Amino acid sequence: MMNFSYTRAETVADAIAAVAADPGARFIAGGTNLVDLMKYDVMKPERLVDITRLPLREIEATDAGGLRIGALVPNSDLAYDARIQRDYPLLASAILAGASAQLRNAATTGGNLLQRTRCYYFYDVATPCNKREPGSGCAAKTGVNRVNAILGTSEACIATHPSDMCVALAALEASVHVEGPNGPRVVPFAEFHRLPGDAPQNDNTLAHGEMVVAVELPAPRFGRNHTYLKLRDRLSYAFALVSVAAALDMDGDVIVDARIALGGVAHKPWRVTDSEALLKGKPATPDSFGAAADAILSGATGYGGNDFKIELARRAVVRALAQAVAGEPQVQSDKSVN
Template sequence: MMNFSYTRAETIADAVAAVAGDPDARFIAGGTNLVDLMKYDVMKPGRLVDITRLPLREIEATDGGGLKIGALVPNSDLAYDQRIQRDYPLLSSAILAGASAQLRNAATTGGNLIQRTRCYYFYDVATPCNKREPGSGCSAKTGVNRIHAILGTSDACIATHPSDMCVALAALEAVVHVEGPDGQRTIAFADFHRLPGDEPQYDNTLAHGEMVTAVELPAPRFGQNHTYLKLRDRLSYAFALVSVAAAIEMDGDVIGETRVALGGVAHKPWRVPEAEALLKGKFATRELFGEVADRLLQGAKGFGDNDFKIELARRAVVRALTQAAAGAPQVQSNKIVN
């Protein structure tokens, strides 16, 4: 790890100014991802700006009936908050499916959003990686790529976004509040993360110096019929090979609005609204769920070791929609697939 300077910010404005004025500066809060990357010399910030004293630890009701979650709310506090468990159980379940209890105690809401994508070669500075050094090549495409993306890839990068929480936030259509040198703005969750394209070094649409201050959830709608299904190599403390956040509004036996987001398959949480629309006004059947899965996975491409992910994802979507329609969500404390 290289030497770096350290500053503790007392206000949001001071934190933004400190990072915006220094191209080598980065915000730090829980540090569960950034510190690891610094240890591996993947990221080498010359200055860390500590934001842990900022007043961003509250979960507040909004005028629209939703909740506004401060960027420094720990993942564990968010998962176990009574309002989240009652009105947004999909989000609570997704958080509890991720990492370990110790990491969830340290990790923050804002930090979860901006964690870097996952790839063996990104973490190995001895290998070429376009994410670390644009133009150097993508070692994963012809290397060990079992965990890598099958959707939204480019010639430059096939890394995957590792978050569980973000998959649920994508399905819930959250809004991200940020503050930067040009003031405050909001970003629809679907627009926050980005596909690699020819600039894989950028994981999200934040400008340098912009800081996530809160995540806003809309008024609750999917408290009954939902599930977060995570398939992985180990039953705990492992990133998803494929995960599915599914939320359905049911009118008796007829499906209303549906949201489906996939994790572990792309550079960002993956949604296809046209696939979700196939369900509206119809009865829940495995055949119908299979059609939705096929539309979600249209254009999916494996790179050898990860070819199995395409069929795994299809089965996971069918299983998750079956669980959600039945009101039988996956139990994260058990981890055995229902």
């Protein structure tokens, strides 16, 4: 780990000014991802601006009937909040599927959005990685790519976004509140993360100096028919090979509305609204589920070691939709797969 300077900000404005003025500066809160990356020499910030004292730890009701979640709300506090468990159980389930209790206690809502890929080559500074060093190449494409993307890839990168929480937020159509040198703005969740294209070093659409201050959830709609299904190499403390956040609005056996988002398959949480449209007004049958899965995975491409993910993802979508229809969401506490 290289030497760095450290500053503790007392206000949001001071934090933004400190980072915006220094190209080598980064915000730090829980540090559960950034500190690891610094230890591996993957990221080498010259200055850390500590934002842990900022007043961003509240979960508040909005005038639109939703919730505004401060960026510094710990993942564990969010998952166990009574309002989240009652009105947004899909989000609570996704958070509890990730990491460990100790990490969830330290990790923050904003930090979860900003965590970086766990691609093996991104962490290995002895190998080429366009995300870590633009222009150096992508060793994963012809290397060990079991955990890598099958959707939305580019010639430059096949990394995946690792978050569980973000998959649920994508399905729930959350929005991200950002403040920066040019003032505040609100970013629809679908537009916050980006695909790799020819600039895979950019995980999201934030400019330098911009800071996530809150995540807003719309009014609740999917309290009963939902599930977060996470498939991984081991049942505890592992990132998803494929995960599915499914939320349905049902009228008897007919699907009125649907939301489906996938994790572990792309550079961002993967949602295809056309696939959801295929389910609207349709009976809740395996054939309907399969048609939606095929639409979501249209254009999926494997790279050898991760070819299995295409069929795994299709089966996961069908299984998750069946769980959601039955009102029997995946149980995260015992780590078994329903």
